[in-house]
Amino acid sequence: MQDTPVPNAPRLRPYRKPGFAHDGFLVAELVKRDFKARYDRSVLGMFWCVLQPTLTMGLLYAVFSLFFKSAIPNFPLYLISGIVFYQFFVETTTTAMRSIQENAALITKVKVPLWTYPVTRAVSSLVNFLFALIPLFCVVLLTRVPLRPTMLLLFFSTACMLFFALGIGLVLAALAVFFSDVKFLWGFACMLCMYATPIFYPERALTGGHHWMVYFNPLYHVIHFSRAALNGVVPPALEFAACALFAAVSFGLGIVLFRALKNKFALQL
Amino acid sequence: MDAIIEAKNLGLRFSAPTDKKGSLKKWVLDAVRGRVRNRHFLALDDVSFRIERGESVGLVGRNGAGKSTLLKLVTGIVKPTAGSIAVRGQVAPLLALGNGLDPALTGRENIYLNGAILGYEKAWLRTKEADIVEFSELGGFIDAPVRTYSSGMTLRLAFSIATAASPEILILDEVLAVGDAAFQAKCRARIEEIVADGATVFFVSHNLSDIEKLCTRAIWLDKGHVIWDGPVADVCPVFGQFAALPFLPIAEFLPDGVSDGTVPVVRFRNRRDGRHLLTSAREEMKNIVLKLSDWACEGTVFRAFPDARPGTEPLMRFLSFAAGVHAFAAGEAEAAPFRNRPGVWKFEKTVGHVFASPEPGLIPVHRLAVPGVPGFRIAVGDAERDAIQAADPSFVPAGEPFYVQT
Numbered sequence: 001m002q003d004t005p006v007p008n009a010p011r012l013r014p015y016r017k018p019g020f021a022h023d024g025f026l027v028a029e030l031v032k033r034d035f036k037a038r039y040d041r042s043v044l045g046m047f048w049c050v051l052q053p054t055l056t057m058g059l060l061y062a063v064f065s066l067f068f069k070s071a072i073p074n075f076p077l078y079l080i081s082g083i084v085f086y087q088f089f090v091e092t093t094t095t096a097m098r099s100i101q102e103n104a105a106l107i108t109k110v111k112v113p114l115w116t117y118p119v120t121r122a123v124s125s126l127v128n129f130l131f132a133l134i135p136l137f138c139v140v141l142l143t144r145v146p147l148r149p150t151m152l153l154l155f156f157s158t159a160c161m162l163f164f165a166l167g168i169g170l171v172l173a174a175l176a177v178f179f180s181d182v183k184f185l186w187g188f189a190c191m192l193c194m195y196a197t198p199i200f201y202p203e204r205a206l207t208g209g210h211h212w213m214v215y216f217n218p219l220y221h222v223i224h225f226s227r228a229a230l231n232g233v234v235p236p237a238l239e240f241a242a243c244a245l246f247a248a249v250s251f252g253l254g255i256v257l258f259r260a261l262k263n264k265f266a267l268q269l
Numbered sequence: 270m271d272a273i274i275e276a277k278n279l280g281l282r283f284s285a286p287t288d289k290k291g292s293l294k295k296w297v298l299d300a301v302r303g304r305v306r307n308r309h310f311l312a313l314d315d316v317s318f319r320i321e322r323g324e325s326v327g328l329v330g331r332n333g334a335g336k337s338t339l340l341k342l343v344t345g346i347v348k349p350t351a352g353s354i355a356v357r358g359q360v361a362p363l364l365a366l367g368n369g370l371d372p373a374l375t376g377r378e379n380i381y382l383n384g385a386i387l388g389y390e391k392a393w394l395r396t397k398e399a400d401i402v403e404f405s406e407l408g409g410f411i412d413a414p415v416r417t418y419s420s421g422m423t424l425r426l427a428f429s430i431a432t433a434a435s436p437e438i439l440i441l442d443e444v445l446a447v448g449d450a451a452f453q454a455k456c457r458a459r460i461e462e463i464v465a466d467g468a469t470v471f472f473v474s475h476n477l478s479d480i481e482k483l484c485t486r487a488i489w490l491d492k493g494h495v496i497w498d499g500p501v502a503d504v505c506p507v508f509g510q511f512a513a514l515p516f517l518p519i520a521e522f523l524p525d526g527v528s529d530g531t532v533p534v535v536r537f538r539n540r541r542d543g544r545h546l547l548t549s550a551r552e553e554m555k556n557i558v559l560k561l562s563d564w565a566c567e568g569t570v571f572r573a574f575p576d577a578r579p580g581t582e583p584l585m586r587f588l589s590f591a592a593g594v595h596a597f598a599a600g601e602a603e604a605a606p607f608r609n610r611p612g613v614w615k616f617e618k619t620v621g622h623v624f625a626s627p628e629p630g631l632i633p634v635h636r637l638a639v640p641g642v643p644g645f646r647i648a649v650g651d652a653e654r655d656a657i658q659a660a661d662p663s664f665v666p667a668g669e670p671f672y673v674q675t
Binding site: 037 | 283362374381433436
């Protein structure tokens with residue numbers, strides 16, 4: 001296995017220079033691995049990316065259309081936009097949380113930038129989310145909602161959700177190394193988020209005495225923003241600010257905590 | 270030129286909670302009570318060494334000596350809590366079986382995944398893909414999922430990927446132990462090739478003959494300290510002796526470690542009848558260690574002189590043919606009754622030379638026996654004698670005590 005340089009060919013370096021740019025290859029390979037491993041031995045394979053949100057929406061639609069259909073215009077779109085964003089949040093945070101422990105065998109052997117593990121999970125979730133947009137736009141077309149330029153604002157809300165969830169994922173990943181309890185608590189927290197966020201019930205259902213609480217719910221802001229964008233409304237500047245602020249605070253907190261604790265991971269695993 | 274790896278007063282202090290797996294509730298409760306109970310543990314303490322480019326170094330030591338921790342510091346996975354380590358080169362760990370390979374992916378996909386983890390450039394991996402497949406001898410299986418591979422095939426692939434480039438520092442942690450003989454030979458040849466290319470090799474193995482073949486230098490670690498850092502031909506045989514008798518203090522084995530010229534006398538207790546056996550001969554200890562189900566080692570109890578000197582008497586051991594138990598005699602006068610009955614007692618050996626009379630700084634060793642029953646129990650110091658007599662009053666002193674340094 002000797003290196004035999006071809007004349008006039010540029011000499012290739014075996015090892016990448018340490019740095020952000022070259023970690024991209026690693027993250028890409030890890031994301032590919034995530035998908036291949038997830039759909040290994042399944043007949044439908046990648047088709048599940050699309051099928052899963054469709055089935056979830058179908059089920060929730062069947063159940064909740066009995067209660068809320070009349071109260072919400074275009075209930076199917078309302079429901080699937082909520083579900084898709086909520087699932088994106090849950091998947092990113094939950095898989096990122098487990099990323100350090102699940103890669104313990106590697107982390108204790110090879111020096112790889114530790115942030116690549118949770119970021120890989122976030123990128124995988126983002127890809128999954130993009131697939132889930134297919135059924136969402138099917139609903140848009142089926143319910144005859146006109147395609148409008150405001151829908152491009154979904155890029156903004158997606159980015160906010162990605163950074164918001166990744167920030168939380170980083171915090172959880174770091175804590176889960178030290179306390180396994182975090183994993184169980186987070187499962188419960190996700191359920192709490194589902195009921196505290198208007199996903200399948202109308203936003204007006206919260207207009208009671210506790211209405212103000214919903215403004216502290218980041219998921220509400222991102223989902224509310226996205227629904228407005230889908231319905232052709234440009235959300236007010238305050239909504240842009242709220243989404244961006246939650247994302248920035250969460251992501252910043254995640255980075256700070258993760259960096260503070262990462263040197264202790266290898267000894268704890 | 271700078272050393273490729275230079276460690277200065279390296280220390281790593283663990284502060285792990287008392288339970289390995291943390292519980293949030295417990296931690297919060299302890300934190301509220303103001304005491305998070307952490308077990309502080311020095312995995313490495315004041316370790317210094319320099320490794321030059323192209324050296325191949327074997328790390329030896331018992332389990333828990335700090336070998337893996339040292340490798341983690343060299344790899345950069347863990348940061349030292351004291352001192353410093355400078356690593357001036359690309360480190361490539363040879364991953365143990367299955368660590369970097371994903372069972373769901375095909376062998377070819379794993380080349381890229383594992384390559385990325387090991388830090389190879391993508392373009393370079395493309396040019397090397399064919400070589401890797403060829404070296405791994407997987408042939409057509411390279412496009413089958415790794416979960417369908419045998420463990421030997423998985424190892425071959427992992428090895429081929431890890432050694433595709435000649436790294437500056439290669440870390441081998443117990444890797445040559447797997448795979449069939451032919452591939453093992455091929456692996457050795459490849460590693461030797463990498464060494465010949467000028468790579469620095471760090472090799473951890475419990476197989477000393479592998480270390481002796483591959484390395485020129487060995488570092489012996491014990492309890493986080495460097496015991497001996499020297500040529501492999503010096504260190505390994507001595508470590509091998511120690512590994513066979515791990516209950517003895519390491520200093521007993523080091524060539525210049527025994528400064529006062531004494532030999533350790535190790536006490537073994539028979540599990541069935543509680544009789545004692547004293548010995549200072551390593552070969553004998555090794556034989557006894559093979560029968561540890563019969564004998565419990567109680568460690569070095571005192572030190573004796575190998576040769577007679579003023580004030581000392583030989584401590585002799587006799588074996589009873591009938592009962593199979595030992596008796597000890599300090600000096601020829603005590604030995605006479607045993608020597609006079611050659612068909613009943615057999616002289617076995619002189620354990621060492623001990624003092625016959627009390628002197629300042631010496632402690633007494635009592636021999637206790639039950640009258641009419643052959644064999645002795647050995648009590649080092651008065652407290653141990655009192656404890657034996659308190660537990661079983663039928664033990665009475667057999668002869669005068671002799672005196673030793675501990």
